[in-house]
């Protein structure tokens with residue numbers, strides 16, 4: 457969602473005549489689009505902001521703007537800690553970014569705008585996409601779940617869906633503009649439509665988008681395990697363009713920890729969902745997010761996490777060490793886990809997942825797989841890099857005219873994070 461928002465900010469400012477630069481020393485405006493989901497991201501942001509103090513002294517007309525989730529939650533703290541900041545704008549105020557910047561240009565006074573609710577859907581704003589072939593398409597913004605460790609419902613607000621017709625017409629115009637692949641976005645895509653239609657319409661939306669001519673691949677993220685319906689699994693299984701990849705964050709394997717996290721599923725019900733997915737969608741890839749060191753997590757609880765990882769056999773996982781976020785219930789829990797225990801559990805988890813990722817990739821050796829070619833490998837100019845429908849990276853030697861086209865590739869080598877193939 458943060459990447460998508462950055463593309464909209466770039467689009468908005470480009471219509472006012474601004475151009476993007478990667479050279480900070482010549483930038484007239486520097487925008488931080490911040491993420492508050494983990495402490496590490498927040499610390500890095502404040503470090504980077506502090507580093508700009510000297511530059512701002514040298515070039516007082518340079519404008520520093522801060523948006524995103526940290527801005528939404530820490531408005532006063534940002535000005536207090538960094539008086540050299542000129543603009544603070546919340547997650548719901550992106551549409552006004554250009555006028556906020558213009559107001560600073562005219563008055564040289566710092567401004568702050570933070571709304572509690574979304575007024576203008578960012579999808580109505582212009583966009584400068586990072587890749588011509590791919591677009592992020594938000595379908596629902598916000599979250600009603602209040603997992604006890606998570607700051608998102610406080611920074612992004614409650615769920616607000618877009619009407620089906622609005623999404624379909626945006627996707628059609630993206631396709632007319634050269635987009636071949638879309639990723640539907642939502643903190644919980646499975647909730648899509650509940651606030652408008654009184655029930656989830658995610659499966660129906662997938663089926664409708666599957667019919668859009670010229671579109672090649674439909675991806676989506678993220679699915680809350682408690683809300684993934686059989687209807688959605690069926691839509692993925694039967695869809696022609698809907699990619700066979702589900703990101704299903706498990707977070708933990710112990711029922712005690714899942715309850716303390718307010719995840720509203722159990723280890724058993726989660727594994728039932730996983731089995732339904734594997735049975736219904738041949739060749740599907742399953743990925744997840746897992747957290748270690750949640751307050752009160754015992755060694756036994758952690759062994760449950762390792763057990764669910766063994767049983768679910770994820771293709772890959774984003775693994776995290778719990779970091780307390782101010783304003784959440786988990787940050788106030790007393791039984792916090794010592795850093796050394798968290799890092800030991802983290803290492804054991806990563807080792808197990810890496811073994812499984814490699815095993816699952818080895819199963820693909822010898823298969824012929826359709827790859828959408830995204831570009832040239834950063835490490836070797838003679839090598840093309842692309843993705844399977846299941847979101848695995850495949851590198852292979854091939855001609856440049858295949859870029860942004862599909863190619864059939866025979867998988868020759870498996871690694872933990874990628875595959876190596878041969879063009880057929």
Ligand code: SF4
Nearest residue numbers: 599601602603606608
């Ligand atoms: S479902 Fe839970 S983890 Fe995901 S955004 Fe909502 S509160 Fe955060």
